[in-house]
Amino acid sequence: MGDNRESDVETSIFRRLGNVNRSSSNISQDSSDEYLMSSNQEIYRLSLNHDVIKGAMGGKLILAPIDFVSQPRKILDSATADGLWLRDAASSIPGSHHEFIGTDLNSKDFPAKPAPNFVYREQDINTPWPSNWTASLDLVHQRLGLAATGPNTKAVVKNLCDLVKPGGWIQLVEAEDRIDEEDGPAWKSLFQIMHDVFNMIGTNYGAIADAAKWLEEFGFEDVREEVVEVKYGKKNKDVDLARKGILGHRLSAAGLTRFAKTLPQEKISISRQEMDTLPAVLELETEERGHTLYMRVVYGRRKFQLL
Numbered sequence: 001m002g003d004n005r006e007s008d009v010e011t012s013i014f015r016r017l018g019n020v021n022r023s024s025s026n027i028s029q030d031s032s033d034e035y036l037m038s039s040n041q042e043i044y045r046l047s048l049n050h051d052v053i054k055g056a057m058g059g060k061l062i063l064a065p066i067d068f069v070s071q072p073r074k075i076l077d078s079a080t081a082d083g084l085w086l087r088d089a090a091s092s093i094p095g096s097h098h099e100f101i102g103t104d105l106n107s108k109d110f111p112a113k114p115a116p117n118f119v120y121r122e123q124d125i126n127t128p129w130p131s132n133w134t135a136s137l138d139l140v141h142q143r144l145g146l147a148a149t150g151p152n153t154k155a156v157v158k159n160l161c162d163l164v165k166p167g168g169w170i171q172l173v174e175a176e177d178r179i180d181e182e183d184g185p186a187w188k189s190l191f192q193i194m195h196d197v198f199n200m201i202g203t204n205y206g207a208i209a210d211a212a213k214w215l216e217e218f219g220f221e222d223v224r225e226e227v228v229e230v231k232y233g234k235k236n237k238d239v240d241l242a243r244k245g246i247l248g249h250r251l252s253a254a255g256l257t258r259f260a261k262t263l264p265q266e267k268i269s270i271s272r273q274e275m276d277t278l279p280a281v282l283e284l285e286t287e288e289r290g291h292t293l294y295m296r297v298v299y300g301r302r303k304f305q306l307l
C-alpha cells in the first residue's frame with residue numbers, strides 16, 4: 001500500500017472551497033512531516049474501513065449480479081484511492097482475464113507496479129471522462145466518492161452511467177444521512193462536522209437516497225438498493241472488525257477535526273475545544289458503546305438499447 005496519500009476529505013474539498021479563508025495553513029504543505037503523517041494515517045484508515053464495510057456486506061464487494069465466468073469483463077473503480085477495493089474485488093471474482101481500472105483525483109497512492117491487467121489513472125469525477133471510455137465498461141463502481149461533487153452530484157452520477165456499456169452495471173456505495181437516536185455524543189459530533197463540511201462544499205450528505213431514481217431516469221433497469229448496517233466497535237460481534245472500527249474512527253475524527261480547524265470557525269458547529277479531544281473521546285465511545293453507520297448500495301443495469 002502506498003504511503004503518500006492526501007486525506008480524502010482534504011482532497012475532495014480543496015478544489016471546491018477555492019478562496020474560502022482558512023484560519024490556519026497546515027493542510028497545503030505537501031512536504032511537511034505533519035502532512036505526510038496524516039496522509040499515511042488516512043490510507044490506513046481507509047483500509048480499516050474497507051474491512052469493516054466488507055464484513056457488513058457479508059464479504060461481498062459486488063452486489064450487482066455480473067457473470068464473470070463466460071467472458072472477460074472491464075471494471076472501473078472511481079475514486080479508488082490506492083486501489084484496495086479493486087484488488088480485493090479482483091481476488092474474489094472468478095477468471096483471470098478481466099481488466100481493472102482505478103481512477104482518482106489524486107494519483108499519489110496508486111500502486112507503483114500494478115499487475116498487468118490493472119491500470120490506474122488520474123481522473124477528477126467533476127470533469128469529463130475520456131470520450132473513448134463511453135459505453136465501454138461492464139461494471140462502474142464508486143464507494144464514498146460523492147462527497148467531492150458539490151451541487152453537481154446528479155451530473156457526476158450521469159457521467160459515470162455513460163461509461164457503462166449496454167447490459168453492464170453500475171454500483172454506488174455511500175453513507176446514508178442517518179444516525180441512531182441512542183448514539184453517543186462523540187459520534188453525533190463527528191456526524192455534525194461531516195454535515196458542516198458537506199454544507200460548505202454544497203454537497204447533499206444524503207444524496208445517495210436519490211441515486212436509484214436517477215439511474216432509472218438515465219436508462220437503467222433492474223435497479224436495486226440495499227441498506228447495509230455497518231457496525232463499529234462494541235456493536236460489531238467480530239472482535240477483529242470491532243477493533244478495526246474503533247481505530248478507524250479515531251483516525252477519522254483526527255483527520256476530520258484537523259481539517260475542520262482550518263475552516264472558518266463560524267462554519268463548524270463544534271467548538272475547537274471539543275474537536276481537540278474528539279478523536280480520543282470517540283475512540284472510547286466506540287469501544288464502550290459502538291454505533292451503526294448506514295450505507296446504501298445502489299446498483300442497476302444499463303438497458304441494452306442505447307438511449
Ligand SMILES: C[S@@+](CC[C@H](N)C(=O)[O-])C[C@H]1O[C@@H](n2cnc3c(N)ncnc32)[C@H](O)[C@@H]1O
Pocket residue numbers: 007008011012013046050078079080081082085103104105106123124125126142143144145148
Ligand atoms: C473516502 S475516500 C474513498 C476511497 C475508496 N473509494 C474507498 O471506498 O475506500 C474518497 C476518495 O475520493 C477521492 N477524490 C476526492 N475528490 C475527488 C474527485 N473530485 N475526483 C475523483 N476522486 C476524488 C479521494 O482522493 C479519495 O481517494
